[in-house]
Amino acid sequence: MKEKKVSMFKVKFLLFLAFIINSFIANADVLEIEIHGVKKDGILNLVIYDSKETFETYKIDKSKPQPGIQKSLRKMVSVGVYTDTFEIPAGTYAISLFIDSNENEEFDTNFLGLPTEQYGFSNNAMGRFGPPQFEPASFILDGYRKIIIDL
Numbered sequence: 001m002k003e004k005k006v007s008m009f010k011v012k013f014l015l016f017l018a019f020i021i022n023s024f025i026a027n028a029d030v031l032e033i034e035i036h037g038v039k040k041d042g043i044l045n046l047v048i049y050d051s052k053e054t055f056e057t058y059k060i061d062k063s064k065p066q067p068g069i070q071k072s073l074r075k076m077v078s079v080g081v082y083t084d085t086f087e088i089p090a091g092t093y094a095i096s097l098f099i100d101s102n103e104n105e106e107f108d109t110n111f112l113g114l115p116t117e118q119y120g121f122s123n124n125a126m127g128r129f130g131p132p133q134f135e136p137a138s139f140i141l142d143g144y145r146k147i148i149i150d151l
Contacts, residue, residue: 028087030144033095035082037151039118042101044082046073048093052134055094061107094137095122095147120149 031048047069049055054068065072070088077099098107098119108116122139125132139147 029090029141031086031088031093031141032144032146033084033086034146034148035077035097035120035151036148037118038077038079038082038099039151040099040101041076041078042099042117043103043105044073044075044077044097044099045107046075046084046095046097048072048086048088048095049134050091050093052138055096055134055137056131058096059107060096060098061100061105088141090140090142092138092140093122094125094134094139095149096120096131096137097149099151118151120151122147122149124148124150 033046035044045060047058047060048071049058049068050070051068054066058066058069070091070093071086073084075084096119098115098117100106101117102108107119110116121132121137123137125137127133139145
């Protein structure tokens, strides 16, 4: 009789555990990022922001991780299209990226301050004299979302 109670407890516990794990999986929101037009092999530096302030002040090649950044990625990419998927909580986000084609860990510019390496933002947002503000680059993730960034 005692063995049957212990066995029933184990079954109930395992069912409870499966329910908890399933609820976490079911609530995972998926962000797929597709980057088109990679012209040179290099190191992709990509940041997913969940903060307007951080997006508008963060220097992607000079700053250390800080609050307001949901995910960051440094990964070797090749010419063509690059795709990656991230599981992050629902919310409002913006993305910035650049491809460090000479692998010097800096976002290079010429003597006029114009970029010499490929870069992009979510919604293909562009600023007038620098990066865009958060609002034009932001998007809402609620479930599944695919963002295509053209370089």
